[in-house]
Amino acid sequence: MSRRCAIDTCQQPSRVLCYCCNENLCLEHLSTHKNSKSFLEQVKSFNEEVQKFDAEQFIERDRKKLNKWREESLKKIQRYYENKCEELEQFYERKIHEQRKEVEALQRRVIYYNQHEYSTTIAELKQKFSSIQQNGIPIHLRSLTIDPNCIAIGEFKREDFDLNELSLPYERLNTPKTTTFSMTSSEKYFLIDQNSDLVLVDQDSRIVEQIPWQFGSIRDMCWSFALTSFILITEINKTYLLKEKTLSITCIEPMANQLWILCTCSNSLLYLVSLNHAIVEFCLLPRLISNRRWDQPDTCQKFEIIKDISSSDDLLALIITSKKTQMVHFILRSLATFDQLFSIQLDIVNHRSYQLSMRCCLLKKNQWLICDANTSRLFHIGKDGKVKGTFKYEQEPFHLAVFDSKILAIRTENTVDFHHL
Known part of the structure; x- marks a missing residue:
């Protein structure tokens, strides 16, 4: 008499005996049984692989990364x-030099005038010098604090940016005085205009290249992902291309003898703002060609000025x-249609006879950050067109750029x- 299938819910007669597990199965459940057995074998094999895993070699490899970070951090502390x-x-040296000059001046005056008139002066000088001798100068030390998030072990989940919690600068690069304050960022570097030089700075805030620049004052610059190059527009009506890999500089001839004041790139498209506030779209690949153009009043009204793009x-x-009115608006448009998506009035009223720089840059999730040198403030604009926060900066911020959504x-x-974001 035929036995029933070993599966409890099955009423079918068995047709096959599995010699591995000694169970009688019907034809229908034979296939499922084979798949189950195969899956169990995979689990068993994977379990053996996990058991054999030697974590020490990976720990040693990743510890080298931490050691490198420590060495670089110690170098920064040493510097x-x-x-x-x-x-x-x-x-x-400056204090002693000042004391010597004051004493010498006092000696010259005492020769020609009544020395009793200067008794108070000499007493004050002695008191200052005695204070330096006894106490030195006050040195205010703060304990070095390390951001616990500067090293993340495992998957790093970045929270939404909060301008009110902007960190203190973790690095500061001194720059010469300039009138343009141009800079931008690629996927690897910040490019900073330093008058007679262009400086490439990496994500560790180290100067990796210093490139001589002799093509006039730079009005603006931007990064082209399509060309893997920086595009620079100058005050001498010329536009240049700086290749990131070779650092070669070439003039873009089709754009020569045209005066541009601002620039930005999106994919393979370049957008330039002219002196009369027209916006011109150029296609960069396969060759440079003018694509679309918008003039006033489509870009802005006759009595308005485009400060940044x-x-x-x-x-x-x-x-x-x-x-x-001296009022400032932040406007977002669609690149496909040039339709206005929203316009927001910023809490900026300029009372000067001229306006200082106002610049903006993209944050993640289609959010924007604006800096205004007139009021020394930063503005965080959400993708919904609302101001998410403002921040009073310690100095006048003339420009800003973001690297990899992590460094501002x-x-x-x-x-x-x-700053870390």
Whole structure:
């Protein structure tokens, strides 16, 4: 008599005996049984693989990364310490030099005038010098604090950016005085205009290249992903291409003898703002060609000025000021249609006879960050067109750029400050 299938819910007669598990199965459940057996074998094999896994070799490999980070951090601390030692020496030299000059001047005056008139002066000088001899100069030290998030073990889940919690600069690069404050970022570097030089700075805030620049003052610059190059527009009506890999500089001849004031790139498209506030779209590949053009009043009203332009893959951001009211608006447009998606009035009213720089850059999730040197403030704009936060910066911020959604560079009159986002 035929036996029933070993599966409890099955009423079919068995047709096959599995010699591995000694169970009688019907034809229908034979296939499922084979698959189950195969799956169990895979689990068993994977379990053996996990048991044999030697974590020590991976720990050793990744510990080398931590060791490298430690060495680089110690070098930064050493450089900071050496700079402060030099600053300390210069301070004492300056103080002693001032004391000597005051004493020499006092000696000359005492020769020609009544020395009793200067008894109070000499007493004050002695008191100052005695204070330096006894106490030195006050040095205010703060314990070095390390951001616990500067090293993330495992998957790093970045929270939404909160401008109110902007970190202190973790690095500061001194720059010469300039009138343009131009800078931008690629996927690897920040490019910073330093008058007679262009400087490439990596994500560790180290200068990796210093490129001589002799083609006139730079009005603006942007990064082209399609060309893997930086595009620079100058005040001498010329536009240049700086190749990131070779650092070669070439003039873009089809765009020569045209005066542009602002630029931004999106995919393989370049957007330039002319002196009369027209916006021209250029296709970069396979060759440079003018594509579309928008003039006033489509770009802005006759009494308005475009202060900055920035873009994402499909959006164009504009900062526009009114010469009538001195009010400032941040406007977002669609790149596909040039339709206005929203316009928001910023809490900026300029009371000067001229306006300082206002710049914007893209954050992640189609959010935007604006810096205004007139009020020394930063503005965080959400993708819904609302101000998510404002921040009073310690110096006038003339420009800003973001690297890999992780590092924010803010350019002031004499420095570029690097912040973790």
